[in-house]
Amino acid sequence: MPNATTIALIPLLPLAGFLLLGLFGRTAFKNSAGIIGTLLLLASTVLAVYTAYDYFTNSSVDFYRREVPLQLTWLRFSENLSIDMGILLDPISVMMIVVVTFVSLMVHIYSLGYMKGEERYPTYYAFLSLFTFSMLGLVLSSNLFQMYIFWELVGVSSFLLIGFYYNKPSAVSAAKKAFIVTRFADLGFLIGILVLSFYSGTLDFNTLIARLTSPESSELKTAVTSSFLGISGLSWALVLIFIGGAGKSAMFPLHIWLPDAMEGPTPVSALIHAATMVVAGVYLVARLFPIFAISAPAVLEFVGWIGAISAIIAAIIACTQTDIKRVLAYSTMSQIGFMMFALGVSKYGGEEGLGYTASMFHLFTHAMFKALLFLGAGAVIHYVHSNEIKDMGGLRKKLPITHITFLIACLAIAGVPPFAGFFSKEEILLAAYENNTPIYWIALITSGLTAFYMFRLYFGIFWSKPSHLSQMPIHSGERAGGEVHKGEGGFAMMLPLILLAIGAAAAGFIPFGKYVSSDGTPLETKFHLVFSVAPVVLGLTGIFTAMWLYKKQNTRPDKLAASLNGFYKTAYNKFYIDEVYLFITKKILFNLVGKPAAWFDKNVVDGLINFTGNTTQILSGKIKKIQSGKVQQYAIYFLAGVIGLALLFIYVWK
Amino acid sequence: MNGSTIIFYLLAALTLICGILSVSTRQIFRAAIYLLFSLIGIAGIYFWLDYQFIAAVQIVVYVGGIVVLIIFSIFLTQQAGDKLSKQKIGRKIFSALAVFCGFALTMLQVYQHSFYPSSDIHVSPTVANIGNRMLSVKEGGYALPFELVSILLLAALIGCIVIAMRSKPETT
Amino acid sequence: MTEPGLYQILFISAALFFIGVYGFLTRRNLITMLMSVELILNSVNLNFIAFNKYLWPGRMDGLFFAVFIVAIAAAEAAVAIAIIINLYRSHKSIDVKNAEELKY
Numbered sequence: 055m056p057n058a059t060t061i062a063l064i065p066l067l068p069l070a071g072f073l074l075l076g077l078f079g080r081t082a083f084k085n086s087a088g089i090i091g092t093l094l095l096l097a098s099t100v101l102a103v104y105t106a107y108d109y110f111t112n113s114s115v116d117f118y119r120r121e122v123p124l125q126l127t128w129l130r131f132s133e134n135l136s137i138d139m140g141i142l143l144d145p146i147s148v149m150m151i152v153v154v155t156f157v158s159l160m161v162h163i164y165s166l167g168y169m170k171g172e173e174r175y176p177t178y179y180a181f182l183s184l185f186t187f188s189m190l191g192l193v194l195s196s197n198l199f200q201m202y203i204f205w206e207l208v209g210v211s212s213f214l215l216i217g218f219y220y221n222k223p224s225a226v227s228a229a230k231k232a233f234i235v236t237r238f239a240d241l242g243f244l245i246g247i248l249v250l251s252f253y254s255g256t257l258d259f260n261t262l263i264a265r266l267t268s269p270e271s272s273e274l275k276t277a278v279t280s281s282f283l284g285i286s287g288l289s290w291a292l293v294l295i296f297i298g299g300a301g302k303s304a305m306f307p308l309h310i311w312l313p314d315a316m317e318g319p320t321p322v323s324a325l326i327h328a329a330t331m332v333v334a335g336v337y338l339v340a341r342l343f344p345i346f347a348i349s350a351p352a353v354l355e356f357v358g359w360i361g362a363i364s365a366i367i368a369a370i371i372a373c374t375q376t377d378i379k380r381v382l383a384y385s386t387m388s389q390i391g392f393m394m395f396a397l398g399v400s401k402y403g404g405e406e407g408l409g410y411t412a413s414m415f416h417l418f419t420h421a422m423f424k425a426l427l428f429l430g431a432g433a434v435i436h437y438v439h440s441n442e443i444k445d446m447g448g449l450r451k452k453l454p455i456t457h458i459t460f461l462i463a464c465l466a467i468a469g470v471p472p473f474a475g476f477f478s479k480e481e482i483l484l485a486a487y488e489n490n491t492p493i494y495w496i497a498l499i500t501s502g503l504t505a506f507y508m509f510r511l512y513f514g515i516f517w518s519k520p521s522h523l524s525q526m527p528i529h530s531g532e533r534a535g536g537e538v539h540k541g542e543g544g545f546a547m548m549l550p551l552i553l554l555a556i557g558a559a560a561a562g563f564i565p566f567g568k569y570v571s572s573d574g575t576p577l578e579t580k581f582h583l584v585f586s587v588a589p590v591v592l593g594l595t596g597i598f599t600a601m602w603l604y605k606k607q608n609t610r611p612d613k614l615a616a617s618l619n620g621f622y623k624t625a626y627n628k629f630y631i632d633e634v635y636l637f638i639t640k641k642i643l644f645n646l647v648g649k650p651a652a653w654f655d656k657n658v659v660d661g662l663i664n665f666t667g668n669t670t671q672i673l674s675g676k677i678k679k680i681q682s683g684k685v686q687q688y689a690i691y692f693l694a695g696v697i698g699l700a701l702l703f704i705y706v707w708k
Numbered sequence: 709m710n711g712s713t714i715i716f717y718l719l720a721a722l723t724l725i726c727g728i729l730s731v732s733t734r735q736i737f738r739a740a741i742y743l744l745f746s747l748i749g750i751a752g753i754y755f756w757l758d759y760q761f762i763a764a765v766q767i768v769v770y771v772g773g774i775v776v777l778i779i780f781s782i783f784l785t786q787q788a789g790d791k792l793s794k795q796k797i798g799r800k801i802f803s804a805l806a807v808f809c810g811f812a813l814t815m816l817q818v819y820q821h822s823f824y825p826s827s828d829i830h831v832s833p834t835v836a837n838i839g840n841r842m843l844s845v846k847e848g849g850y851a852l853p854f855e856l857v858s859i860l861l862l863a864a865l866i867g868c869i870v871i872a873m874r875s876k877p878e879t880t
Numbered sequence: 881m882t883e884p885g886l887y888q889i890l891f892i893s894a895a896l897f898f899i900g901v902y903g904f905l906t907r908r909n910l911i912t913m914l915m916s917v918e919l920i921l922n923s924v925n926l927n928f929i930a931f932n933k934y935l936w937p938g939r940m941d942g943l944f945f946a947v948f949i950v951a952i953a954a955a956e957a958a959v960a961i962a963i964i965i966n967l968y969r970s971h972k973s974i975d976v977k978n979a980e981e982l983k984y
Contacts, residue, residue: 683983685913685976686799686905690806693901697810704817716884720892727896727919731903736912743915746896750922753889757933762946766925769950774918774957781961782911785968793975795906803905811898818890828938841940842947850944857951864955868962874969 060101061141064151065190067098068158071183079176087176088169091183092162098186099155106148110569125196140196142259145570146340146414150193153421154330156557158186160550161325164429167546168321168436178218178319185211189330193337197257198247201338205243205302208334209236212326216318228314235311239301246294253280253287259341267348274349292346292353296339296360303335304387305394306364310632312387316379320435323379324428328386329421336393336417343410347402355490358398362493365391367629369503373510374615374626377441378431381511382424385467388500389420395497396482399489409489412481415566419474422561423466426554430460433547434515443511447518455548457516459555464512466558468505468593471586477562480586487585501589505596513604716756723749734792736782744775761835889930896923910964910974914957921953 071094079087125140162182169178188207195201210233217229251257254265254273265273266288280287297308304312315327326332339346339357346354365388372384393413400409433456438446450457466473469480479501486494603611615622624630680691723746730742747770754763831837845851882888896919903916925946932942968974 681983683980685979689901689904690803693806693810693905697806697813700813713884716888720884720888723892724895724899727899730919731899731907731912731916736909739912739915743918746919747922750896750926753892753926754929757889757929759929759933759943762925762929762943762950765947765950769954770918770922773954777957777961778911778915781964784965785911785974792907792909792912795908800906803902807898807902807905810901811894814894814898815891818887818894823886823935825935826938828936830937831940833940833943838940838943838947842944848939853944853948857948861951861955864959868958871959872962872965 058141061105061143061194064098064101064105064155065187065194067094067101068183068187068190070094072180072187075176075180075183079180083176085175087179088162088166091179092159092166094183095155095159095162095186098190099159102151102155105143106152109143109148110145137199137257138197139200140258141194142196143194146337147193149414149418149570150337151190153418154186154189154193157329157421157425158182158189158325160425160429160554161321164324164432164547164550165319165321167544168432169319174218178215181211181214181218182322182325185215185326185331189334192334195259197259198251198262199257201341202240202244202247205298205334206240208331209233209240209302212236212315212331215322215326216315218318218322222317224314225317228311228317232311232315235308236301239298239308242294242301243298246291246296246298249287249291249294253291263342263344266345286350288345289350289353292342292350293356295342296335296353296357299335299338300360301335302338303332303390303394304364305335305360305391306367307631309364309368309387310635313375313380313383313628316377316383316441320379320428320432323383324425324432327383328424328428332386332390333393333417333421336390336397336413339394339397340410340414343397343400344402346397347400347407347410351401354398354400356398358395358490358493361391361394361396361398362496363391364388365395365500366496366503369500369507370625371628372507373503374622376443378434378443378446378511378515379428379441381443381507382427382431385427385504385508386424388504389416389424389467392479392482392497392500393417393420395493396485399486399493401489406489408481409485411566411570412478412485414570416475416478416482418564418566419466419478419558419561422554422557423463423473423475426459426463426551426558427467429547429551429554430456430463433551436547443514446515448516450516453516455551459551460512460516462555463558464508467508468597469501469589470505470593470597471590472559472562474558474560474562476590478566480589483589484585498589498592502592502596505593506600509597509600510604513600517605712756716753719749719752719756722746723753734794736786736792737779739792740775740779740782743778744771747771747775759833761833761838886930886934889926889934893923893926893930896920896926908976910967910976910979911961913976914960914964917960918953918957921949925949 071091075083075087075091083090125138128137128139130136162179165178165182169175172178185208188204188211192201192204192208195204213229213233216232217225219225247257250262250266253276254262256262256265265271268274274288276287282290285293299305301308312327312332316323318327346357368384368388368391372381372388375381375384393416396409396413396416398409400407400413402410433453434446434449435441437449437453440446462473466475469476483494483497483501486497603614627633726742726746726749730739730746733739733742747766751763751766751771754760754766841848842850842854900916900919900923903919904913907913907916928942928946928949932940932946936942964974967979971978
């Protein structure tokens, strides 16, 4: 296997990039920042792929093994408890480093074209590198606390990148929203970590899982028997950790930040809010999956239901949104919901563990096609200079490569064979079918909706009737000799699209179950041809419905919207969840907690301080008169003092 | 009642009356002169006590040095014949009262205390004895304080010059 | 009239001391205040000599203290007058009322 240095270099190279570009980027590498960042990441990607190749091919005995090539003790609290920094290699972390480096590399290359001429170009690349470093650190973490550290780092870099256009008020508020919502969820995560480590006495993943899954261990017994509000300590810990994951992964009801996060540059959305960071929650649950599955199945079911609810709600909202990035954002949320409930319906070990494999598989394929969708959308936005679907249309001739790759991505996400999404989604549905029928039906409907809204988007952008906005640049472009718009944005932007399209088309053929499974025994993925019929038919129905409604410009969509008036409006307004949050924070929290607290602070706390200060001031004002500067007055005090002391010593203290 | 007693009381009266006048007259030059006589009276008491050396020092240093210095500074800072500004009467009364209390307290203590003279052999304070003791480095010698005082005088000399020197106009 | 002795001299000394204090408290001119200080110093000297004479005739410590006090008084008077002259230069006055800047 590759030695520890090689693996350590994978996250450390982007860190070097961040430091280099962050410190000197603005002066030394004004124009070469992108190239430097990309090259460093390329090296990192090569190392990651090499590591993965080595990991999966080298071992003749056991695919599913946990290797800890590096373990440094960082903060030692007691004999048993210390915070370490280490690297943990197991199938999912190896898969994740490949995904993260690959997508990040694509985004880096893409940004060379997309962000060109941007004023804070080096800063952008510095932030990207920081994010990549944090994400890699997160997936390679060998213990919970290290993961938490990188978890927060990821949150920070996400905040920085969403607010990249900091002179845009909406971007600033979106960045704040993302940070506060995820921060709020992270509080749960932190408490969960503390509770879990309290019961298990360790932070290390391997020890943790070993202690909390074997039925004989005393740690597990105390964790299960102790209870708070009628729920066992272990369940509390896992629920709290899941809240952290749900915050990062934009699960209902903590999803509100994700659509707003689309204010950031589009490649950032592709990297952070589609392919990597948002699946951190899924990854977290997968990491602790044995504990969930063996020791707290009830919590796992809770996870599954949250995932299913998120999936369907997000899909419904996505059907009504007009901002293409928001559609993609809700689609992301929906797909992550898929991954979550796939984990939720899974069991530990063997055939029953299909959901786990399926979830990781879907994570992998989703990263490909969702990044592709975002980058494609980025190319469109780059061309049209608008996010609104009504400003687009008929672009298939103008952006041929984008069109083809976008179509591939849409087919993949819709689950049309033989594209990647088909395989992973099929496995998820199968797992749901076998274990939890209600979730299966929800998932089936959601996958139909997915096909519908993706093709609504596709037809809206590339077909429909050319709208006036997309017409204009073509004419002016011709007149100016094609200089106003350089078509699809050049090689740098097209290369990632093509590579990702290949990934989206072919990733499904990887025999994923052989490498990644819940308990380490290879899982042979079986195809049930009969089973596949329903989802595929539903997907195709969705596609054709979208085609019927949106391929040519007509009034059918409006009529449909009118007929579903109330429901359509509710969905368009995202089920008023934002408003509920606003109501809770503004009306309830501010009035009932904030205002009394402010009153208390202003009158009692400040009052006390002011009282002390004023009293001192008044007293000193009186006392300072003694210090008059008159020599003779001092002499009188002195004489009086001497006489007083003499009297005291002579007559009182004889 | 012999001559010695009469002389002592005369000297005491001279000293005290001149002292009182010195602090109460409103003409500064006269105050200096009264001070001069008061100091001479003290020198007389030293003579009366048979301490010729310290009496001589008193006359030389005080009468010949310090009072002359004071008179010079009066000439430098005061128009001749100017009367001193009056102090507030309240302050005067208060000071007199405080001083009287202090004096009463002190005298009360002095008269209540009985002093016991030591029975040492009387050593007459001749100039030779004083000189030997002052420059002796043995037990009971005063060579070190003597040197210290000489350094102090040097420091005071330099300090006076520095303080009284006209500061340069700040043109540089 | 009694034979003069230690008590009489101590009386003179204490009286002279408090005369000096009175002068220091009531005078406003710095030079006259300096004179009062000289009176105080002299009263102390007188005390030393008297104690030396009547209580420890075998020693000369009181005498030496007196001598050194005279020397220090000379130095003090010189420095004080230098300060007074400097003050006169800057304030055009040696009234203590006009030199009250050094306060709170």
